[in-house]
Amino acid sequence: MSFISFALDQYRLPVFEVDDLRYQPLGGWIVTDISRDMLACLDALAMADDVTNGRAPFEPWSSENYEVSFTPDGFVFRNEWVEGDEARYSVPEIREALETYWRFLAALPERRQLVREYHPELPEWQADLLRWEEKWGRPHPYRGRLF
Template identity: 60%
Template sequence: MGSTAPLPGTAVLSVDISFSLDGFRLPLYEVADRRYEPLGVWLIGDISIYFRACLDALEMIDDVSNGRWPAEEWSSDKFEAAFTPERVSLQNLWLESQHGEYAVPEVREVLERYWRFLVSMPERTHLIREYHPDLPRWQADLLLWEETWGRPHPYRGRLF
């Protein structure tokens, strides 16, 4: 799943995971510690290049980081992800042996850095967008997230 050499713009995390792009400009990950394999697969498979999915995950990690249960459950056809104030548990729905449990601060750090990695990716300027085409995709998706939920994103002013 991971690349052999990091590409320019790679974010290297202190929790032994790094991200890069493949030839199709899709995320790859590389882990030094196989314990983080399910986390890497979840990020590049479930969240992938989708800012709104990452915004949802950031909201959930903010909730549990502050001792609250998430307002919604993670919805996916690839992973079951359970966010609690104690830990984040990931289970690949297609590969029973791929599961992991992580401390909330670990996942928070990884998600924040994955967001930065996504934002650093080149815009796909050939794609036509209807919602705020004048803004970078991440900003348009942030506004759409906030419009959908009727409130500012909890990371507004901290991460973006």
């Protein structure tokens, strides 16, 4: 069982619960910066995989709210808007949190009211995975492991 869990609130927005308050900033970053954006989650997973395997992240993390860095030594972020909201986590911690979040996102019911142009015949997570792979010109590093 993971140290973090996710659910939707009454507005269908992601919320989190942690076993240890040390992970509060991590949960805040995930539900704020990634939110329900599966492509952003795929980016974060790929960056975590890159640093796990000794490679620099394929792209710097882009955010309006956080300064983020993925390194082989860990994951460091700082909220640009909330003083003192910063933290450092090990690569295994960030991987576990992101993998848990991906499973949560992929299990959400489809939002049928949304019109998707890219592979609407596929579940949203599969279409976003194909879109990610097309954009970056490589298989996602989690293909065959998490999805």
